[in-house]
Amino acid sequence: MKKRVLILCGLLLCAYQASSQTYEVKSPNGRIQIKVNNSNKISWSASLNGNLIIENAEAGMDFSSKTNFGLNPKVKKQTVKSVSQNIHAVVPIKESEIKDEYTELSITYQGNYKLNFRAYNDGVAYQFVDEAKEKRNVISEKVSLSFPNGSRSLFPQEESMYSHNERLYLDKSLNEIASKDFCSLPVLFTTPKAKVLFTETALHDYPGLFLKGNGNTTLNAIFPKYVLEAVDKDGKSDRVQTITKEADYIAKTSGNRAFPWRVFIISDDDRTLVSSNLSYQLAAPNALKNTDWIKPGKVAWDWYNDNNIYGVDFKAGLNTETYKYFIDFAAANKVEYVILDEGWTKSTTNILDFNPAMDVKELIRYGKEKGVGIILWVLWKPLDQNLLHILETYKSWGAKGIKIDYMQRNDQYMVNSYEQIARECAKLELLVDFHGAFKPAGLHRMYPNVLNYEGVRGNENNKWSTDITPEHTVTIPFIRMAAGPMDFTPGSMINKQPKNFAISFNNPMTMGTRAHQVAMYVVYEAPLQMMCESPSTYYKEQETVDFITQIPTVWDKTVVLHGSVGNYIVVARKKGDKWFIGGMTDADARELSIDLSFLGEGNFSMEVFSDGINAEAFAQDYKKEIVEVNKNTEVTAKMASGGGWSAIITKK
Incomplete structure (x- = not known):
């Protein structure tokens, strides 16, 4: 009897979703939720622990011919699947085996395209897929992001899209980011309830994304145009070019392809921004058969x-x-x-x-x-x-x-x-x-x-x-x-x-x-x-x-x-x-406790390189020592202004 009730509830939910064209998907741990709405456009939102973090975001693509993605979208079908697998990193930047776990909502639309949303425990991502086989130009891509009132950004502001992308991070209220202001990626947003790191991955045969302000809590994507002609600056530069001719589109495409993933690391714990592997997880897999020669x-x-x-x-x-x-x-x-x-x-x-x-x-x-x-x-x-x-x-x-x-x-x-x-x-x-x-x-x-x-x-x-x-x-x-x-x-x-x-x-x-x-x-x-x-x-x-x-x-x-x-x-x-x-x-001297419980059983030798007692005055002063520790040892990293602390731990 219970099983029948659950099936009936599932059918009622599917009927509701088919009527409203609204779909929801949650991360494996249930903390992050994506809601996708299809009306005259595709919009979506993301929540963490029930708190709205990204709201009224829009996604779409305009082309020179045929179907524009997200314009009066008509859903043909939608599927949800859960994935849990390991990714072996050929060059292990953070870890050699990466747990790749997510729930994916895939929506197929009339016009031969689909939109994949993934909910991870540390963020969300989405990607358009073109299933047609037609040559055409991408005129623009709609990436519009809205954040709650009171949100701020550490904004890597650019003066030009012709840039090394080596920026300082300007602390700005989103209302301070004017329509003339734009940034390269990645960019960090602080909402009242969580932080959001926005970047892109699986970037192939397509221009990189920049994000511009509007003087409010909404920001929109802009892209460099397709370059038709670039010449040496002043006719003599060995490295700097002047782009003299641009097309009225951002990319050429032959269809039957996936576009870049739009990636959002979402967390109320700053540490997640460092531990997250989302950019790597969503990238195209290794294309090389032999990698033994690659030596970091x-x-x-x-x-x-x-x-x-x-x-x-x-x-x-x-x-x-x-x-x-x-x-x-x-x-x-x-x-x-x-x-x-x-x-x-x-x-x-x-x-x-x-x-x-x-x-x-x-x-x-x-x-x-x-x-x-x-x-x-x-x-x-x-x-x-x-x-x-x-x-x-x-x-x-x-x-x-x-x-x-x-x-x-x-x-x-x-x-x-x-x-x-x-x-x-x-x-x-x-x-x-x-x-x-x-x-x-x-x-x-x-x-x-x-x-x-x-x-x-x-x-x-x-x-x-x-x-x-x-x-x-x-x-x-x-x-x-x-x-x-x-x-x-x-x-x-x-x-x-x-x-x-x-x-x-x-x-x-x-x-x-x-x-x-x-x-x-x-x-x-x-x-x-x-x-x-x-x-x-x-x-x-x-x-x-x-x-x-x-x-x-x-x-x-x-x-x-x-x-x-x-x-x-x-x-x-x-x-x-x-x-x-x-x-x-940073400039503040600190003492931070170091939890060594990750060491496991046994005794260890810890070689420490820390700030010397006079490092506040003479920055090159350091202290080096070797101490014995185990997983229960209480260790404090004492750091001077602008200081640091390092340790190498070896099992005895």
Whole structure:
């Protein structure tokens, strides 16, 4: 009898939904709910614990011909399914095995398209799928997001869509974001009941999304137009272009395809913004059969420190002797790679030949002899003009990868260029680091040889600005890093408190303590992780180097212990049988308790790198100690202003 009642209730519910064209779906734990309404348009909302977080959002797409998605939508059918599976990460940025669990509502519409909504325990996402097979142009996409009154944003405001997407996060009420103001992704919203991190993934053959204000609590998507012509700025630039002709559409499409996922991490706990894998989970799966050759690791990097080698008997600079010194340092400290940054090529446009003072083939040979791989920096524009030949040439020399710079766009052509570079490099077994880039948008899962992206205001900005404050460095893990790997380039050994900081292009320094920089190696996710300081300085700070080089760049498991956007963060990560903890704070000194219950049974040795007693005055002061702990030990991470705390835990 009970079973019949349940079936009848289900039939009544289906009849109600068919009449009202309103559908609901909940996350596996029931905390997050999506409601989709179909009337003269498609609108949706998301709630957390019954509190409306995203309201009256709209989704649609306009095309040059045939059916426009979301215009007077007519539902043909809808299905709901629950999925629980594991994703094996080829390059484990947070963890090697990812629990992929969600409830999916799939709505098929007349006009050969459907809309998939997924509800996860840590957020929601949606994606349009075109099931027609017709060539046409995408005129625009409707992504309209409305938030409750009183909502704010940490807004990475842009001046132009032609941008490196390296922004500060402006704290603004949504009512302050005018119609002329727009931002790149990811972007964070704070509602009265939860935070929402908005980004996109599975971005293929389509332009990247920007979000503009309206002077109220609603924001709308805008996109770069399809580029018809781009020329060198002033007819002579090697890296900056002027877009002279644009189409009246944003993309060309041949139909029968899925469009990018619109991703919303939703939580009332800031730690979720760091622990979430949604961008990776929703990305296209690995396309490579053989991935054994992909080796993450650390990189000794030259450009930040301006090749400032000292205490040697040769003139430092862009020459073979200097880079052999870099290679010797990397080999002595088990650093996997050295980058040859700007200056190794004969010119910035002639990238098939090298600077006469640098024997690049000899450096690659020497590096191989020492067990150190060489990665070559290139400008995107000349690379794009002769991609295959240039890549094949670098491979024939023995290079291990490339670092591509100055893309500065994310229109459809540029998005396709990223994928072409990743694909062709994979064929040649070359690693990829996208610098001067837009945020990660899933390509690194499809092509795991893509190990890193910039798209962040990182340490290099210390060479010309005062922007990289401790507040900034404890903001980006919650926003930019939610999209994927982050080439912030940590590792400075010249550390100052803000009152002692000075801008120096040739001898840069960082704000915050030494322990703050060291903690970045645990907190910041970057499978290809830079060591930005001069090897000569590192040799003088060998104790710090010895600690840093023990820290992996990929992880089996991640646990976020503490987190408050722009204030502090403490992350524990496991690799093999060791645990690593990294903590960072803003300008406020803090003491945070560290719960070691994740250790399990047994006794452990904990090597700690923390702020020294005088770090408030002399930021390079640190303390290193080894203590015995177990899962019940009470540990406190004491951090100075702009400080940090790190630990390496080994079972005894």
